[in-house]
Amino acid sequence: SGALSFQSVIKNGYSSNGRTVAGLDGARDVAISPDGKNIYVAGFHDDAVSIFSRDQISGALAFDSVLQDGDESSDGHNRTVDGLDGARSVTVSPDGRQVYVAAYDDDSVSLFLRDPTSGALSFENVIKDGYINNDKTVDGLRGARSVIVSPDGKQVYVAASIDRAVAVFVRDPPSGTLAFDSVVRVPEDRDDQSEVTEGPLGIGISPDGRQVVVVAIPNQALSVFLRDATTGRLVLERIEGGIDFPQNVLISPDGSDVFLIYSGAVLGFRAQCAQCSPGEMCPMGTGFPIPCPPGSFQFMPGEASCPSCEAGFFSASHGATFCDICSIGTFASKGSESCSVCPAGRYSDEIRLESASDCKSCDSGKFAVTDEDGEPTTACSVCEAGRFSNANFTACLPCPAGRYASLEGLGKETDCLACPPGQAATGANGSVEVDEACQVCREGTYRGFGDNLLSCQPCGEGAYTEREGSSSCIPCTTCPAGTRVVADCSESKDRSCESCPAGTFQNKTNQLRCEACPPG
Known part of the structure; x- marks a missing residue:
């Protein structure tokens, strides 16, 4: 039934x-911490945060410790606790790793x-109104009364009554460190939203993090802000007025009800169904x-x-009412957030392609x-003269x-013409004409058909070319x-011979001299 039965009370000075x-x-x-193990209480007059252990079966509390403004930190970092003067509100991050306290007097x-x-808690740092943080002057913290962390843990919001504002901080989830982002003033009433009021007293956020609600005096109203899911910034959506001296606000876990504490009563709002x-x-x-997600x-x-967007279409942002068609030369599978260009070696002259395989392969050359x-x-594109297309x-x-190649559009290396017999490479690549690619073999050298293209070979022993x-x-x-x-044979000259003169002879071949005939 949800009915309550009194169990116990713990007061200052009690033994626990x-x-x-x-x-x-x-x-x-x-x-209360997300794991249900601890309770944290903000003490306004004691300038303190009290820490209690909670029995997860009975719910009974046991006092552990207290941190007060001006205490020396017990974590070994020699820090003096600051930011608890007039502590009004306390909250625990969704991951349970940090606790934030809003202090009215500080x-x-x-x-x-x-x-x-x-x-247990250890003091890390404090941000006060007027501090320089994130290269900005912090604003909107005078008379800080209420603090909340967004469900996704990305932002922290502080409602301040003297500044009549909500300060927005970006939160680093691992460390919990805050960076001041912006400040939003609370409008006075429905008719004139340009003026600001005194006294935002309470702040709440919907379970899905899409809306932030603020109650304030003296406009006696509930202000509803839309929250940007990416930046966390707030934009006023509407104001519900006619609420006598509202003090605080609470949103039900399912987001369907909003409850206000005011003038000795509790006021409930039920969310009304509306067409998307x-x-x-x-x-x-x-x-x-x-909002419809990208794709x-x-x-x-x-x-x-x-x-989902059909193949060949895409939507890049949230809240798309239609999908854009991919341009020629690109493709996209079903549900894509963007189009991809055809990979190298492929092209397309059509639209509505689904995958890279739908792109056409280039022809040879x-x-x-x-x-x-x-x-x-x-x-x-056609390969120019002196070049050929690679395999891909x-x-x-x-x-x-x-x-060399004097024609364009060649498809393989062997389509380039080889130097003709009697000529070898000059060393140049990408030649268009034979004279660029080839040089004539000099006297005493040769290159035959099918021989190595890179050089002319010398004539071996017993051969020549003039x-x-x-x-x-x-x-x-x-x-x-x-x-x-x-004259003997060389690479570039033939051997020359003459007959032995009278009185001499030679009975062998390729001899340099003739021998004298013997007597008789």
Whole structure:
């Protein structure tokens, strides 16, 4: 039934857990850790936060310790606790790793690190009104009365009555450190939202983090702000007026009810069902409309879901009412947030492609590559003269040394023409004409058909060539018996012979001299 039965009370000066309870004078706010192990109480007159252990079966509390303004930190860092003068509100981060306290007299929000095992707190730092934080002057903390952490843990909000504002801080989840972001003034009434009021007293946030509500005096109203899910910044949505001296606000865990404490009473608001707008979806039981996520859309109002973008279409932002079509040269699978360009070696001259395989491959002798600016490829380019396309059609490679190509659009290396016999490579790559790629073999050297293209080879022993551009060498002449060698054979000259003179002879070949005939 939810009915309550009184169990116990703990007051300042009581004995609990072998200790004397302290820090509860002017108790203004209480928070429970997400694991249910600890209770934290903000004591306004004691300038303190009291820490209690909680029995998770019986709910009984045991006093552990108290931190007061000006205490020396017991964590070994020699810090003096600050930011608890007039402590009005306390809250625990969703991950249970930090505790934040808003202090009215200190115009501040302070950060305490929480031991997940014992629940003990250690003072980390404080941010006060007028401090420089995140390269900005902190504003909106004078008369800080209430502090909350967003359900996603990304932001901390502080309501301040003197500044008549809500200060917005960005929270670093691992460390809990806060960075001042902005301040929002609370409007006075429905008719004139340009003026500001005194006295925001309480602040609450919906379970889905989409709305922040603030109660304030003297406008006697409930102000409802929409919260940006990415930046955490607040934009006024509406004001509910006619509430006598509201003191605090609470939103039910399911987000369907808002409760206000005012003038000795509790006022309840029930969320009314409304039709979702185009670009939003409202599944059954949704407390607030949900923007269509990227990759989906909804052009009709009052729908429970957002269909995915079809293949070849995309939506890049939240709340899309239609999907954009991918441009020529790009593709996108179903439900895509963006289009991808056809990969190198492929192109497209059509729209509504689903995958990279739908992009066309370049023909032999052509290539396609994405520009440096990421522009899609809608056609393949022809390889210029002196080049040929690689196997993936992603680039044109130069004809190697010893080959050339005067035509464009070649598809493989062997399409480049080889140096003709009697010529070898100059060493140049990407040659267009034969004279660029090849040089004539000099006298005494040759290169035959099918020989290495890179160089001309010297004629070996017993062979020669007297002309340039030879494709082969000629065997040297053999001086027969009865002759002698006048000039021997070299790489570039043939051997010359003459007959032995009278009175001499030679019965061997290729001899340098003739022998004298013997007597008789």
